[in-house]
Amino acid sequence: MLKGLAKEQGKTVITSIHQPSSAVFRSFDSLLMLADGCVVYFGNPVDSLQYLKQQNYECPGGYNAADHWMDLLVTDSAIDEDTTSHGSELFEAKRKLIEAWDGEVVADEIENGVHVKASPSTDVEDGTTEIQEKKYNASWMTQFYVLTHRSLKNSRSAVFTSMNIIKAVGVGAVTGLIWFQMQNTERTVLDRSAYFFFTMSYWVFDAMFLALMTFPQERAIIFKERASGAYHLSAYFMAKTISEAPTRLSLPIFYMIISYWLANINNRFVVFLGTTFCTMLSVMAGESLGLLVGASVMDFDKAMTVMVVVSLALLLVGGFFVENMPSFIKWVKYLSPFKYSFDASQQMVFDRDVPCDGSGVLELICGGNSEGFATSEQVNEFLGVQGSIGFNIGILILMFILPRYGAYWFLNRKKGGERGT
Template identity: 35%
Template sequence: METEMEPQPNRGTGDGRDSNLARVRRPVTLKFEDVVYKIKTKGKGKAKQGERVILKGVSGAVLPGEMLAMLGPSGSGKTTLLTVLGGRIGGTRLLTGSITYNGKPFTNSLKRRTGFVTQDDVLYPHLTVTETLVYTALLRLPSTLSRQEKTAQAEAVMVQLGLTACRSSIIGGPLVRGVSGGERKRVSIGQEMLIDPSLLFLDEPTSGLDSTIAGRIVSTLWDLTKGGKTVIMTIHQPSSRLFYMFHKVLLLSDGNSIYYGKGSDAMDYFASVGYAPTVPMNPADFLLDLANGVSSDETSEDRAWTKEALVSAYRLHLHDKVSEEVLALSKQFNECEPDKIETKWCTSWWEQFTVLLQRDLKERKHESFSGLKISQVLIVALLAGFLWLHSGGYVQDQVGLLFFVASFWSFYPVFEAIFTFPQERTMLTKERSSGMYRLSSYFAAKLVGDLPMELILPIIFVTITYWMGGLKPVAANFFMNLAVLLLGVLVAQGLGLALGALVMDLKTATTFASVLTLSFMLAGGYYVQNIPSFIAWIKYISPSYYTFKLQIATQYSPSDTYQCTPSLRCQIADFPSIKLVGFDHKAFAVLALLLMLFLYRLAAYLGLMRVGVTN
């Protein structure tokens, strides 16, 4: 249920420590002049690669204490412009024009003072509202504040945004019931307000919300401007009450500016250039009609002409005024002193690692130890145990059990790990773009956080199948067998992480994983003894081969014999499946698995460097 929200002035933590943040939160004046942004397009067939212009010379400025709303139909370029102004666009070679913040370009120091709320609320579904905001505070607020002070800052933001009634509720998601849409949006805004940003960007903050909740959110943002914040947002179709709360409005049509100025002056301007509504209507609705080329007395066939006329009118009546405003601001900041150099990261590597690990364990415990996963492992373990229940005296059966266990745990972890990074991609992009943590601390926390699931379930599995399957009933052999299997599990997990991070498409990654794991399994030394020489090399890159080889060594030695005929015992080393893998080069097998353990994770890390920012 949606809770009441009572907008309040920004009071910091309320314990006197907020001055520590306020000292570094200088007001920011944003100026953008003749911004042009293009994207490359791929031609079909023999058509050559071309370019598409998204923004066509857009200019404007937003001062501290102002809220700029960018309006326009879908595809008009407003989200692209917001992303460009927020310093989150790639391909700067295709971006021209001037964008300055207090007369300077975007810097890492400014990133620390900038909040960016995306249109989609990218939040962990199983964390509560309090946990979400506290973990964000621990990562984004400077180390000069204690953990208690950071928690107090999160509490203050919850009070300010009216989230105290749902503080213990989980966020929820498509498959998990949680807080309402309005509360979820306020949590997203709260994550950015934690750092007391001088500059706040919001992409469609009222999207999908009813007019009452939308009004509460915009009212809160309006209150922020009274404290000297600079707020820029995109908004699709605000109510008339919201429209008149905007200090400035920028109306875009096909990447062109067709209005820039006070929201209260918009209707008079369009009336002065010959466009006025015939009936009373919401100003935002009227402006969107004009941006779409629709006026009261024209048909759809005249829309292109209307858009051109509005662009021409803007250039004739408003362009020079906007240029003068931008020029005046440029002169104002010419003599400004440069910002003080700040450290790039708010917190140390270890602090980031511990907070991310704690957050990851809380979020993933619902998935890692779900009843479904535990049940499927137990069912397979018990089924295997019963199938091999009386195989103690049969070498063929025991070798088959060893290979089955090695194969299962070279297959299962791959398809569990392959989902890790594709599912986290949007979250990683969002948080890394905010400069919240180092990629290395995130990666290390993920690896450590996955260990409980990756190790506990195989331990349970082996404990059941080893003793039920009649393998060597000696504790030392059991623990050696378990250690070999756990090493193989970690290698398989690394392969899944690497495929997920490098491909970042679950359908493609699972296809690659199926082909690789099946190839490794077939070359593992059990199914085929006489492998043609031109393809035999596959076994040397197969984790299954080395795991199976070492597992054989935990049960047998070259001097062991078995009953090969009713009257003859043969050397175990001559048994076909064992002869192929052999008892030699065990140290090399261990080194090969350790090398794969490292290389697969290195490949996963390099793959993640392509996601979001990489610094």
């Protein structure tokens, strides 16, 4: 069953087994034998018997290979190796197998298939040789490559589920139908503006709370692997950041392709590309904020509480819900990614004059008349847009980068205390 699962699902099955039969033993693709936490063999099960023969521990004919391994490696704690000759032989066999495997070249390849180069030695004053121990067995680039590959596989399987794809397509279709075929008129100015605020809010929140779970969920793994000297924290962090970006952005892109053209927000393709780019930047900025909160708190329940308060506060001060905020809190809006993505996208969408239609939406500009036009500058001023497109995009890029530095700082700061436990 497990072999069928591995082939059909493309999964790697790792399991321990108690007293397997000869047939089951030979069916394994790879065999890892441990003694006192040390590797004594890693490779093909059938080849393990030849390896034991080379070490002068040949398996008797007709004897179960698994039982022979257990006889060599499992010693009874009640046996006194100093006073019992049989006990001494068992301990000696285990010790020799551990030392023999340490001398094998393949032992250097067990961790991620990476060759470990011997560290140089130096002579000390008393004439003895001191071995310079390397903290990490693999280079930073090798660590980064392996961790990126691992993270990409994990994120791809977590994001590209049938339910997530259905969610993105479904929300895109519903949104497009609700804002179906908007015309470039005075009547639709607020509707088209609301489309973008909803889009930014939905996908930024989605990214925030998904990223929030990253470090609290992997906390035990991170500190365990770091304590064993498996990799640099920077290699892990960069791999996590880069590998998850393509999968994180794919679903919002599906949504934009469907909803934008159904809603007919602006029929210029370059505007579609620009607003989609703004959406992607806001998603990445939201993800960065989620990573920062998750790394600083590292407890999922507490991080969730903090994230709810922070995200809703940034949403409310983003400029769409409240225009007249108290002066003592008004400055908070300049920390909100919602504000900058909204301001940049509005300038792209309202890039041309808007015909007046007498609806009264732009009454101060059109005066309730059905003739004339409101210029793009007047519309953006009416919507409270601030800063140029380039300025707003620049701030979003900073909001994407700076919180990640903060998240890395918190992780790096926590590692010392955690590694001691």
